[in-house]
Structure formats: structure tokens, C-alpha cells
Amino acid sequence: MLNFEFHNPTRIVFGKDTVAELEKLVPATARVLILFGGQSAERNGTLAEVRSALGGRTRFEFGGIEANPTFETLMKAVNLVRAERIDFLLAVGGGSVIDGTKFVAAAANFAGDPWQILASFGGAVHSALPLGVVLTLSATGSEMNAGSVVTRKSTHTKAFFSNPLVFPQFSILDPTKTYTLPARQLANGVVDAFTHVMEQYLTYPVDARVQDRFAEGLLQTLIEIGPQVVHEPADYDSRANLMWAAAMALNGLIAAGVPQDWATHLVGHELTALHGMDHAQTLAVLLPSMLGLRRDAKRAKLLQYAERVWHISEGSEDARIDLAILKTREFFESLGVSTRLAGYGIGVEAIDKLVAALETHGMVRLGEHGDVDLALARKVYEESL
Numbered sequence: 001m002l003n004f005e006f007h008n009p010t011r012i013v014f015g016k017d018t019v020a021e022l023e024k025l026v027p028a029t030a031r032v033l034i035l036f037g038g039q040s041a042e043r044n045g046t047l048a049e050v051r052s053a054l055g056g057r058t059r060f061e062f063g064g065i066e067a068n069p070t071f072e073t074l075m076k077a078v079n080l081v082r083a084e085r086i087d088f089l090l091a092v093g094g095g096s097v098i099d100g101t102k103f104v105a106a107a108a109n110f111a112g113d114p115w116q117i118l119a120s121f122g123g124a125v126h127s128a129l130p131l132g133v134v135l136t137l138s139a140t141g142s143e144m145n146a147g148s149v150v151t152r153k154s155t156h157t158k159a160f161f162s163n164p165l166v167f168p169q170f171s172i173l174d175p176t177k178t179y180t181l182p183a184r185q186l187a188n189g190v191v192d193a194f195t196h197v198m199e200q201y202l203t204y205p206v207d208a209r210v211q212d213r214f215a216e217g218l219l220q221t222l223i224e225i226g227p228q229v230v231h232e233p234a235d236y237d238s239r240a241n242l243m244w245a246a247a248m249a250l251n252g253l254i255a256a257g258v259p260q261d262w263a264t265h266l267v268g269h270e271l272t273a274l275h276g277m278d279h280a281q282t283l284a285v286l287l288p289s290m291l292g293l294r295r296d297a298k299r300a301k302l303l304q305y306a307e308r309v310w311h312i313s314e315g316s317e318d319a320r321i322d323l324a325i326l327k328t329r330e331f332f333e334s335l336g337v338s339t340r341l342a343g344y345g346i347g348v349e350a351i352d353k354l355v356a357a358l359e360t361h362g363m364v365r366l367g368e369h370g371d372v373d374l375a376l377a378r379k380v381y382e383e384s385l
Contacts, residue, residue: 001208001257008251010144011170018172019134022053025170026132030088032059033081035101037093041136044180050092050134060084068272068279069100071115071152081108089131095140098133102148102166105129118150122161133171138178138243139189139280141196141250143171151273157361158269173247175239183230187335188280190226193246194219195264195283202291202301203259203368215254216308221245223331230335263366264290267377270357277344284332284339289383291325293376297369341385351381
């Protein structure tokens with residue numbers, strides 16, 4: 001097992017009817033900005049609950065944060081924070097709203113060009129406003145980590161930053177808030193959580209038995225409940241398990257002491273930036289190809305994945321690996337998520353621009369071994385057609 005430090009300060013308040021806990025969690029004298037995306041939080045009553053729980057606190061609202069939050073939109077929120085002397089941020093939504101809120105928290109008092117927050121991967125952040133979360137969509141795990149992804153629309157740049165100062169102080173996780181979500185968002189959430197686990201688990205062995213078993217349990221749980229969540233009427237138990245699995249997938253616990261990959265995510269970012277694909281759609285398209293092309297470097301963990309997650313123990317090593325990758329693809333497809341670029345109208349003519357964008361953004365040595373260069377990334381795109 002590799003050396004590691006682990007610290008996660010986010011308080012989780014989990015269960016039905018927990019939005020009312022905001023009354024205790026948000027300082028009574030706070031000037032609060034509620035940040036959200038579209039109108040679903042208004043229509044389903046979540047925003048009304050939030051307003052009621054905040055009581056007489058001075059509050060402001062900022063809506064319209066995109067599914068892939070943009071720097072341009074978030075800077076409008078930053079300007080509002082500065083103008084109204086806001087001192088507490090409350091994200092009401094899924095990962096995109098939370099990611100955007102983290103950027104606003106870091107940018108509010110930032111001296112200089114706020115894009116440096118992202119250009120420095122968060123290293124330039126030395127202070128941030130406190131923030132809390134009311135989660136309405138289980139997917140990214142942003143409710144319990146210090147990471148954020150923001151897109152600069154003007155340059156088609158999708159960038160990541162992380163800093164412990166933007167850990168949410170608390171996150172309210174009420175599974176009933178996911179009951180009205182459309183199947184596409186639910187499927188995306190399952191794929192997102194599944195691939196988060198894979199990026200930390202499917203690398204190479206370091207005898208981290210606790211982390212491996214925890215990761216395998218999360219993967220098996222998502223396989224069990226994924227089709228139920230997407231295709232069957234909402235029920236509390238499946239939504240609760242998805243909500244907790246998504247948080248556990250990226251709160252740092254299964255990453256402790258193990259090598260991590262993230263090449264699938266970073267190669268996928270260009271598909272979102274240039275073609276507007278949902279983040280989870282890029283993961284479903286690229287992960288099977290990425291695993292197939294990197295089978296030699298990942299052989300030991302692929303065989304472990306095949307046996308422990310998919311119960312494949314017969315046949316040659318290559319046959320077991322092939323079947324495990326096929327089952328991964330079939331799982332994503334069973335959720336209604338296409339695993340081919342053709343399913344999104346993207347053909348071979350797009351690949352040159354995608355590879356050029358990777359080079360422009362410095363994504364030239366990715367993966368746990370740094371072996372995903374531009375030539376291999378091109379092959380991943382080609383295999384994903």
C-alpha cells in the first residue's frame with residue numbers, strides 16, 4: 001500500500017426530511033447566496049423548503065448554472081457575492097451546481113485573474129467562502145470532496161481544480177429529492193459513480209486489500225441497483241444506496257494508498273467541451289476502449305475485476321479480460337447510455353480536433369503510468385467510434 005494522508009471534514013446529514021436541518025447548519029447571521037441550476041428545484045419544491053429552513057437570514061439567489069458550469073456564468077455569481085457582501089454559499093443541485101459553487105467560493109476574494117484558480121489546479125487558492133450543499137442528483141461525489149470542474153466557454157477549455165478550502169462544511173443528502181429526475185440523469189449518475197470507482201481501482205496492485213474490497217463492493221452495488229434506479233418507479237432504498245455509493249466513490253476513501261488513473265475522464269473532457277456530450281456519456285464511451293487498449297499495463301487488476309466483480313473465473317486470461325470489458329459495456333447500455341461515439345453523431349472526422357485539444361491543454365501524459373500519450377488517446381477515440 002502506498003503512503004497516504006486522509007482527511008474529509010464534510011458533515012453528512014442523510015435521510016428524509018433533512019432540508020430543515022439548514023436552520024441549525026447555516027450561521028444565523030449569515031448573508032446567504034443560494035446557487036442552483038434550472039427550474040427543477042423550484043418546481044419540485046426543494047427551493048421552497050430551503051427558503052423556509054433559512055428563515056429570516058438575509059438571502060440572495062443565483063440560478064442558471066449549466067450542466068457543465070461555465071467560467072463566464074460563474075463570474076456573474078462572483079460579482080454578486082462581492083457586491084452584496086455575501087459570506088455563505090449554499091449549493092442546491094447536483095455536481096455541476098456544487099462544482100460551480102466551489103469555484104465561486106474560491107474566486108470571491110481572489111486577488112487577480114480568477115482563471116488562475118483553474119490554471120494552477122487550485123494551488124493559487126489561499127482563502128474561500130464557506131459553503132454547504134443540498135444534493136438533488138447523485139453522480140459526481142462533489143458533495144463530499146474538494147474538487148471542481150469548470151468550462152471556459154470562450155476557449156472550449158474544461159479545467160479541474162482542487163483545494164481543501166472548498167470542502168463543503170456540510171451536505172444534506174435526502175434520497176427523495178431524486179424521485180422526479182429523468183431517466184437520462186439517473187443513468188448518468190450511475191455511470192459517473194461507477195467510473196469514478198474504476199479510475200481509482202483498476203490500475204495496478206499495491207496490496208491495498210481494504211480499498212480493493214471497498215471499491216468492488218461499490219461496483220457490485222451499482223451493478224445491482226443501476227437498472228432498478230433507471231427503469232423502475234422511484235423507491236427510497238435504491239435511491240438511498242445510489243446517493244451514498246456516489247458520495248463514497250469520490251470522497252477520497254477508496255483513493256487512499258492506491259495509484260489512480262483518471263485518463264478516461266481527462267480524454268473525455270474534450271468530448272464535452274467540443275461536442276457538448278454529458279460527462280457520463282463520455283465515460284461510458286471511452287472506458288471500455290481505454291481498458292481494452294491498456295490491458296497489458298492493467299492485466300492483474302483486470303483479471304481481479306473480472307473475477308471479483310463479474311464472477312468470471314474460467315477461460316484464458318485474455319478471454320476473461322475481454323468478457324469483463326464486454327460486461328462493462330453491456331451494463332452501461334442496459335442503463336440506456338450509448339457506448340459508441342456514433343450514438344452521439346460523432347465520426348472519425350472529429351478525432352484530429354479532439355487530439356489537438358488534448359495537446360493544447362497539456363494532456364499529453366496521462367494515466368497511472370503516464371503511458372496515455374496523444375497517439376494512444378487517438379486510438380482510444382478511434383476504438384470508441
